[in-house]
Amino acid sequence: MIDVAGFIAVAEIQYGSNGAQSANPEVHLGSATDANSLLQVWDDGDSDGFDSGWVQVSLHLKAGGGTNGVTLSIGNSSPTQLVFSGASYTGLNDIVFRAEVDGIGMFAAWSNLNVHYFYESECVEELVLGSGNWPLVNTTTQTSGFGTYSEILIGASGTPNDEVIVTGSFRLAANYGVYPSADSLKAQIFVMPD
Secondary structure: OOOOOOOOEEEEEEOOOOOOOOOOOOEEEEOOOOEEEEOOOOOOOOEOEEEOOOEEEEEEEOOOEOOOOEEEEEOOOOOEEEEEOOOEOOOEEEEEEEEEEOOOOEEEEEEEEEEEEEEOOEEEEEEEEEEEEEEEEEOOOOOOOOOEEEEEEEOOOOOOOOEEEEEEEEEEEEOOOOOOOOOOEEEEEEEEEO
């Protein structure tokens, strides 16, 4: 497991309650000690299994952070936006993408990952993983077992930066008859300070 202790911001997308209960929100944006949350319907009905489909995500950490300094946009045609004001920083470094499932019959993945680092509003580095599922966890064919995760770290080359924009798509799914708990199916982005 990549050590994400000390992260300055995290975007966590999970099954939650598939939009049904405020007690189990689907999206969290924040730090280790504070977060904002929102409800999101991923699948109109779980009667044939659960599948969010590929959902676009954009995470923007503005220079310095502070008031409305971290923004998450989630969704394809009409994205929902969530903001967080509790992060302050001078430089940004590694980005960790994690896909996680806790049980059998589930799938979580990231795809089309792009990271753009900026310094004084100018793009100084672009890292593109392109298509493909990076990282991916698939327990849909397993009949027994425990949870697992997959992750990838994308790091800055050392060029000074003060802002980052991360884009990509995630997908969460579960077989027919599998009913995930709120946090048993996740896609996360951790941002580390410089």
